[in-house]
Amino acid sequence: MLTKRIIACLDMDGGRVVKGVQFVNLRDAGDPVECATAHARDGADEIVLLDITATSGKRQTMLDVVRRTARCLFIPFTVGGGIRELADAAAVFEAGADKIAINSAAVKDPTLIGRIAARFGSQAVVVAIDARRVAGSSNSFEVVVAGGRIPTGRDAIQWAREAAACGAGEIMLTSMDRDGTKAGFDCELTQMVADAVSIPVIASGGAGSAQHFIEVFRNGRADAALAASIFHFGLENIGQLKRELQAANLPVRWPC
């Protein structure tokens, strides 16, 4: 049976993991290569490296991290942040990423999705959508860019449909209302997008407990769920989260 994926996201700045995960037995807890492989050993189904600085001067540092990580990581591996054109994507694939995530650049120019997909395949193109609930509306969501600072006026569900039609392989959907709150994923938003597209939807933003994952898989119909700081809410590791999902009769890759 196809399992629900648990994706570990490492936020990086200048080649270091910044949104911390406290691993034991690591020589260097800020080293993305060590963090990524530790997550994989713990049972992560996929790793996302997100370059949150993404300033042009640091691109080489990021590419070097991608190269070193790819050499020893034998699970799917996505890289996002700062990919503005086809050449940026090509450099990240060349360094060893399996998929790239694009966000603002795709909103600005949706043809970028198709151009990357035509060269590297749809399976390699993840479109990240940051969505915020429209004030006063119960079920209307707006796409925001630049880390949530700039509203675009676009409807998130409609944009997800368009991104899929342009050739996206997956949608990584972050609720900006829930991001960082640990109040749970936005199941309503996730379900609306999951019902609107046939490609997989990765839910993000708001993970605070194993129960939140159960809810987003059951009610949100998410195919995968992502968390940056999965250890911060009292779970020992991803294995423990997966055991709790298994106890709730959700299909997960465990033991792995």
Next chain:
Amino acid sequence: MIAIVDYGAGNFNSVKKAFAHLGADVVVTARPEIVAAADKIVLPGVGHFSALGALDNTGLRDAVLQGASAGKPFLGICLGMQWLFEGSDEAPELAGAGIFAGRCRQFPSSVKSPHVGWNSLAVRQGSRLLSDVAPESFVYYTHSFQAPVVAATTAATEYGTQFSAVVERGNIFGVQFHPEKSWNVGLLMLKNFCEAGF
């Protein structure tokens, strides 16, 4: 030496890295004479079935088929496995190798497509590629078309229908999933392939 056939599509480097990690002597090549000189041949691939058309125009198809019929261990991954069948509805004009009967088709409309993520194997019969692999191991898939279950199917996977996850006959092996992205389980299969001799 293992030759990974580069026909200009897909991410061949991840397959190379996995073999290199196992200590194998491996090259990525687009040259038919290097494929002909190799001890083992790997045909990877991800994306659209039409990409395999490049094999026909470059002399690679003959080099691969001659190596395979000479008994060299051959491993097709994802599209490379689909190529072992007669063809695919994804690019009906293009002939596969026809080593296994049947065509690749889309998933039934009852499930979302593409099929992306970790799914379990149902091992059906003894397999050298699956030696020491636990019977219900999880492997990583990303594909929109699937190959039918045939006599050579050693493991199947269920997603809307039962399809071939692993095929094996003599020196010919194929896997629909990505062993290079399937953690230790996938590395074990690649190691088994490295050790396959005839």
